[in-house]
Amino acid sequence: xxxxxxxxxxxVEDQQLIAADLENTLANLGYEIVxxxxxxxxxIQMAFSTKPDLVLMDIQLQGEMDGIQAARVINGGxxxxxxxxxxxxxxxxxxxxxxxxxxxxxLKPYDExxxxxxxxxxxxxxxxxxxxxxxxxxxxAAEEFRALVEAVQDHAIYRMDTEGRVMTWNxxxxxxxxxxxxxxxxxxxxxxxxxxxxxxxxxxTELKTAATEGRSVSEGWRFKKDGSVFWVSSTTTxxxxxxxxxxxxxxxxxxxxxxxxxxxRQAFLDEATAALASSLDISTTMQRAARLAVPVIADYCVIxxxxxxxxxxxxxxxxxxxxxxxxxxxxxVGALTSSALHGPGQAFRSQRxxxxxxxxxxxxxxxxxxxxxxxxxxxxxxxxxxxVPIRYSGRRHGVLSFLRTGPAHRYGQPxxxxxxxxxxxxxxxxxxxxxxxxxxxxxxxxxxxxxxxxHELKTPxxxxxxxxxxxxxxxxxxxxxxxxxxxxxxMASRQAARLNRLVESLLDVARITSGRFVxxxxxxxxxxxxxxxxxxxRSEAKKAHCDVIVQVEGEIxxxxxxxxxxxxxxxxxxxxxxxxxxxxxxxxxxAGDDMVRLVVTDHGIGIExxxxxxxxxRFERAVSMRHYGGLGLGLFIARQIAxxxxxxxxxxxQPGSGSVFxxxxxxxxxxxxxxxxxxEERH
Amino acid sequence: MTRTVLIVDDDPDVxxxxxxALEEEGYRVHRAANGREALRLLREGAxxxxxxLLDMMMPDMDGWAFRSxxxxxxxxxxxxxxxxxAYSLPIDAATQLxxxxxxxxxxxxxxxxxxxxxxxxxxxxx
Numbered sequence: 001x002x003x004x005x006x007x008x009x010x011x012v013e014d015q016q017l018i019a020a021d022l023e024n025t026l027a028n029l030g031y032e033i034v035x036x037x038x039x040x041x042x043x044i045q046m047a048f049s050t051k052p053d054l055v056l057m058d059i060q061l062q063g064e065m066d067g068i069q070a071a072r073v074i075n076g077g078x079x080x081x082x083x084x085x086x087x088x089x090x091x092x093x094x095x096x097x098x099x100x101x102x103x104x105x106x107l108k109p110y111d112e113x114x115x116x117x118x119x120x121x122x123x124x125x126x127x128x129x130x131x132x133x134x135x136x137x138x139x140x141a142a143e144e145f146r147a148l149v150e151a152v153q154d155h156a157i158y159r160m161d162t163e164g165r166v167m168t169w170n171x172x173x174x175x176x177x178x179x180x181x182x183x184x185x186x187x188x189x190x191x192x193x194x195x196x197x198x199x200x201x202x203x204x205t206e207l208k209t210a211a212t213e214g215r216s217v218s219e220g221w222r223f224k225k226d227g228s229v230f231w232v233s234s235t236t237t238x239x240x241x242x243x244x245x246x247x248x249x250x251x252x253x254x255x256x257x258x259x260x261x262x263x264x265r266q267a268f269l270d271e272a273t274a275a276l277a278s279s280l281d282i283s284t285t286m287q288r289a290a291r292l293a294v295p296v297i298a299d300y301c302v303i304x305x306x307x308x309x310x311x312x313x314x315x316x317x318x319x320x321x322x323x324x325x326x327x328x329x330x331x332x333v334g335a336l337t338s339s340a341l342h343g344p345g346q347a348f349r350s351q352r353x354x355x356x357x358x359x360x361x362x363x364x365x366x367x368x369x370x371x372x373x374x375x376x377x378x379x380x381x382x383x384x385x386x387x388v389p390i391r392y393s394g395r396r397h398g399v400l401s402f403l404r405t406g407p408a409h410r411y412g413q414p415x416x417x418x419x420x421x422x423x424x425x426x427x428x429x430x431x432x433x434x435x436x437x438x439x440x441x442x443x444x445x446x447x448x449x450x451x452x453x454x455h456e457l458k459t460p461x462x463x464x465x466x467x468x469x470x471x472x473x474x475x476x477x478x479x480x481x482x483x484x485x486x487x488x489x490x491m492a493s494r495q496a497a498r499l500n501r502l503v504e505s506l507l508d509v510a511r512i513t514s515g516r517f518v519x520x521x522x523x524x525x526x527x528x529x530x531x532x533x534x535x536x537x538r539s540e541a542k543k544a545h546c547d548v549i550v551q552v553e554g555e556i557x558x559x560x561x562x563x564x565x566x567x568x569x570x571x572x573x574x575x576x577x578x579x580x581x582x583x584x585x586x587x588x589x590x591a592g593d594d595m596v597r598l599v600v601t602d603h604g605i606g607i608e609x610x611x612x613x614x615x616x617x618r619f620e621r622a623v624s625m626r627h628y629g630g631l632g633l634g635l636f637i638a639r640q641i642a643x644x645x646x647x648x649x650x651x652x653x654q655p656g657s658g659s660v661f662x663x664x665x666x667x668x669x670x671x672x673x674x675x676x677x678x679x680e681e682r683h
Numbered sequence: 684m685t686r687t688v689l690i691v692d693d694d695p696d697v698x699x700x701x702x703x704a705l706e707e708e709g710y711r712v713h714r715a716a717n718g719r720e721a722l723r724l725l726r727e728g729a730x731x732x733x734x735x736l737l738d739m740m741m742p743d744m745d746g747w748a749f750r751s752x753x754x755x756x757x758x759x760x761x762x763x764x765x766x767x768x769a770y771s772l773p774i775d776a777a778t779q780l781x782x783x784x785x786x787x788x789x790x791x792x793x794x795x796x797x798x799x800x801x802x803x804x805x806x807x808x809x
Contacts, residue, residue, distance in 0.1 A: 462788045469704065
């Protein structure tokens, strides 16, 4: 360390007189003496504690250690030049001394001039050596850094001047962009950017941001030398010199094309699948999907569908340039039937996917698509395409084609995978739509048939019942008393009535399942209704030998569809008689909490536990088909009616001891009851 | 006084069985196979029926068309109409038709008599 510019010297000399003289002389010459010691040990101590600029060491010293040994120790830990003072130097000593790389010798006796020269030379040499070493280290570091940067393969690392012209290049940059160092040095970085970015001054903005804020980060598509695109994520850092002047820029870019393309493909698949699921109208979804593909997956997307006979049904076309869409459409007419060796026709015929250009074929060795409209093809400028057949469970639905115009993208295996996945999902969607349509059609046809059938079945019933009635009247007017005759007539009437009820049930079911079941709400007394129905069933109850006990107090006024509620009660009653084994049947009704609870109890054969829910299904019966007749629709309809009112109906039973049917209805069903019941088609 | 009923239905057996039942009860019955025939009878006849039993589903002028024509002529529009159909009608359609009643096919004799009595308060005595 130099304080106030003076060099500091440590004197190591065992002869006091010489030491004193040295001190004097050196002080007069303008040096600072930090110490004067007679032994090696002390020399070491002093050197480490004072850290002088120079040690003037006598070789012969007090004590066991001589100057050379001391020098060795000092050199091991300090970077300080040592000059030897010696009266006598034999070869051996000199040899030993040389190893310690002294910076000079002063021979005793010395004069002032010699001393001064030796000291100065020693100091200078040391300084010089130090500077050389520093420079060498700096150069080495720079070399290592450059080698490191050069070696980096997947990052482009380079410098630009203040105008944004490329000054250095690395292996990564060459690999990513295709430009060699010679080709790129001096060119502005704007050559990498797409035209729209250049017009919007994006490269300039990046540099400006870096200059003002220190660094700027950006992501985007860039062009390689061959015209294809790559996606980068880059950081631009501004470089300043010591005085704060902008020296240039450093840029580090990462090629994320693969990730980006993968993300894009995945996003396309997700969006296209959502589009496919959004509607059962194939035409709409195809067009939507085709549009989604453009421009991310394709410049031009065509989806061609055929019916079961191979005739073209839907064609969806999307082109990145809306003006070219009409042109693009002309290209596809008849394409699936074409006998061309390549393209959609081939994909459809062979049911195999095709990618052009094939990975093994370098460059465009042939026309990309054999088309019936070569001018249109040329005008569209197709460079690369992938055609994938759309199929599902062996059925051919059509072909999906992705096409690229311009050199920016080339299709490869991953694109084919996306196209095939999308085609697979499209096939599935088409199947679903078809099945849905067919199911709908079947249901509609069935409902229409039920409607017509019911009407047709009822037509003969009108005159039939009327004639039986008038016949009965005529007989009684004619005074016929024959029990036999009258009972025959009665039975005929009964059967006609039964037939009528069955047909009504069928009609009800048809109405329910086609959503045309409408409630007609009116206000009436529930208790009154019960009594009416019981009265109507009087003869049936007698035949079944079942006593009917009605437990209702007072009035229960509310709003329901009277005819339909009567239908529920009628159904429950006739079931009670059917399965009641001649035991009493109880009907009770109670109102409370804005609800009416109607309970019909019988003590007959009961219902098995696992049948308790099934009995409310259509065409379901708790006992075998042979025994108790009927279509099995009664409880199904009863439940539909109850639920249409906003209520419910449940069955409880103890096999062998009877069943309890509980109907819950809101007292004011009219206020909110669904005017229409949707049977099968609940949404 | 004998009450007259006009039965309009395309099914001849329906016409006959209804006629028989009504004549049993002392009504006089006219028959028409469809709306057009019914209008002809009404326009040409000197005396008008007291009530019309109208089927809805008929070829060559159905119940709706007949009703619409009937309502245009004041002389004819006064005659009450009982809709007689196998199908149930939606409420707004029934209101539009402005019928005196709605009878669902197939109908029992007793119900038919009841319905007519409610529309024609004085019963015929024979």
